[in-house]
Amino acid sequence: MTTTTKILSGPLSMFGAKVQIAALEKGIPFELTMVPFTKDDAYEPKHPDVLRINPVKQQVPVLIDGEVGLFDSTQIFEYLEDRYPAPALWPEGIADRARARQLEQKADEVFFPNVIKLFGLQHDMQSAPAVAACAGCARFYEEMEGLLATREYLAGPYSFADIAFYMAHVFADRKGAGMTDATPRLVAWRDRVRDRPAVHAVVDPMMKFLASEGRGVPAFLQR
Numbered sequence: 302m303t304t305t306t307k308i309l310s311g312p313l314s315m316f317g318a319k320v321q322i323a324a325l326e327k328g329i330p331f332e333l334t335m336v337p338f339t340k341d342d343a344y345e346p347k348h349p350d351v352l353r354i355n356p357v358k359q360q361v362p363v364l365i366d367g368e369v370g371l372f373d374s375t376q377i378f379e380y381l382e383d384r385y386p387a388p389a390l391w392p393e394g395i396a397d398r399a400r401a402r403q404l405e406q407k408a409d410e411v412f413f414p415n416v417i418k419l420f421g422l423q424h425d426m427q428s429a430p431a432v433a434a435c436a437g438c439a440r441f442y443e444e445m446e447g448l449l450a451t452r453e454y455l456a457g458p459y460s461f462a463d464i465a466f467y468m469a470h471v472f473a474d475r476k477g478a479g480m481t482d483a484t485p486r487l488v489a490w491r492d493r494v495r496d497r498p499a500v501h502a503v504v505d506p507m508m509k510f511l512a513s514e515g516r517g518v519p520a521f522l523q524r
């Protein structure tokens with residue numbers, strides 16, 4: 302018996318978008334459920350599948366594939382790569398894979414925490430913590446610019462690391478810490494990733510949702 306793969310995400314979930322993009326890149330048919338999302342950006346009421354599979358954190362994304370139920374976008378990436386190896390989204394070779402995984406983790410855990418700080422500082426972007434968070438993003442952009450001196454994508458071939466950092470930086474841009482002309486290779490990378498059909502298929506509806514609510518859409522995503 303074949304079962305349908307299910308992904309639970311949210312209309313503005315950057316972690317959910319990572320998983321959706323990866324599944325599309327791998328050509329995995331899936332059923333998408335957008336969990337309830339209130340006007341004040343709360344994920345309420347919690348979807349029963351989210352409560353069942355992620356009872357403590359109660360967060361999306363959640364993936365259900367037959368007997369497997371998982372939460373956390375990075376954990377889901379690992380499962381998708383094992384379960385659907387082609388096309389590969391980790392590079393070949395132990396060292397390159399380790400570097401790619403580290404980059405994916407840094408996008409979520411080193412870069413994105415700056416963006417989370419900016420969420421609460423939009424009213425005072427001149428404050429010391431907001432300036433520090435923007436500087437943290439700029440430093441990270443410089444580091445990624447350095448990597449792109451010798452390769453087209455962050456870890457060599459297009460990978461989960463690109464998906465993670467692309468989505469994180471879309472939210473950074475929304476919150477006032479987008480990339481600039483100071484990192485031209487990174488800007489070109491951004492446009493290459495943006496133009497992938499799987500990325501469009503996920504990010505376009507997200508931007509439409511933002512626009513429908515009168516919220517800002519990053520300039521590089523306005524058409």
Ligand SMILES: N[C@@H](CCC(=O)N[C@@H](CS)C(=O)NCC(=O)O)C(=O)O
Nearest residue numbers: 314315316344360361362373374375
């Ligand atoms: N580390 C998790 C983070 C997931 C996360 O922060 N999800 C947010 C949406 S982007 C969420 O569900 N928030 C609702 C809540 O915390 O109640 C991942 O990579 O999936």
